[in-house]
Amino acid sequence: MTPVELERPSVDASNDSGTTTAIDFPEAFGDKRTLKRALSALQRGPIRFHRDNVIACEGDAADYLFLVISGVVRHCKTFENGSRNIVAFYLPGDLFGWSNAKHGLSVEAAADAMVLFIKRAGLLSIASQEGRVASFLLATTTNDLQRSYEHSLLMSRSATCRVGTFLAELWRRSGKLKCLDLPVPHQDIADYLGLTVETLSRTITGLERSGVLSRVSARRLIIRNEMALERMMR
Amino acid sequence: MTPVELERPSVDASNDSGTTTAIDFPEAFGDKRTLKRALSALQRGPIRFHRDNVIACEGDAADYLFLVISGVVRHCKTFENGSRNIVAFYLPGDLFGWSNAKHGLSVEAAADAMVLFIKRAGLLSIASQEGRVASFLLATTTNDLQRSYEHSLLMSRSATCRVGTFLAELWRRSGKLKCLDLPVPHQDIADYLGLTVETLSRTITGLERSGVLSRVSARRLIIRNEMALERMMR
DNA sequence: CGTCATTTTGATAGCACTCAACGAAGGTGG
């Protein structure tokens, strides 16, 4: 149940090349400066999106990958009947969008976000020459795959388990601070967990009543009993 | 909903190197012969597994990747309470098992199967030198990721939709023959779809009653109305 | 302070699960 943590790109805000934000590859790199220059030629942005703005539409040509600079981005599909499912959230530092030819899902800002666009073909051609880049990309994708498997597994468990697992993971990723702030509205969490907002709300109320957590406000929780939360996840 | 088809490795049965079966990379390759030799040095097997045999255990070191030669392999997790979920099936030609450090899921034969083991580290080192290999691996993983997303989406739909989609996809992959033979027992399909065997059985009965398909036997179906089946999938 | 979006709560219904039993198929040994 514990997702394996891979090296991921991190946002290099204090970049020497001005407004351009580059992927900061880990490890000493053969010719890091040359690589960075090559990468910045492929970049576009970063571009700012407000919540619910569409970054890439289902069916769009998948010419660009996305690197989240700030905020939260959702990868989702909306059906004819209006219902929506979110297959993944992406946080700052996440690189994603490896569709082939066309995006099968749409990419939208789940909270105000800055996104850097990276030309897919160009990155691929760099990767085919630079082994390190290639294995970095492979590792990133593998990591996403593992997360997706975890998510699939989660979807066939009880509402309590889904919500508990989501909150625990979010809390862990945000450093287990005193307050757990939900970065996206309940509707997005519900769509990610395959629940309705009503069930999500009721489940949180249930966790509150069992003393697992307290509500400071709708969007701000406090984890009271980590042990109990872990138990919920089974 | 239509999964994008990528180039995938195909099994080269009439291989010049005797019992060794190699990945047949697409496209003219710089030095294909050298590459094949390098790859066969990394191989182990193919090894034969009977149905339900464990190929790799949850928690095992992920030193090897798996290439399915024949049969069906399932990627799954079994919980303490005995329930099980299958996140993916792999068919002949599928290469998988890109976990980091340890496998988070177990790998088991869902039907009698032959599996070739490929040393992960070695393949990675080849990939870092051969751009084509690297991008092939990336494409394979990307394809798996896309499938996993489709699967996640499927998990929050009705039983009829899940079963219909599964059968349609299976039928498509097997060439839309007159008879659709289920390659794995109902239990495995149910675990893959997040349903119980009872619900699966009842759903198939329902499809039969609506004239979508007929049962020849438990494991052999005939698709009677493709249009109606497609409609089920929405 | 009014308006709108968001969240919470309540009442009810429906779908899939659970438990239970039966039927079909395949394998084994007498």
Next chain:
DNA sequence: CCACCTTCGTTGAGTGCTATCAAAATGACG
């Protein structure tokens, strides 16, 4: 060749969890 056993699949009855519909709180923002 048949009786027996085991595994697998089907069907039925009843329950429970989550969705749906409806409406009331809460909060954000002009």
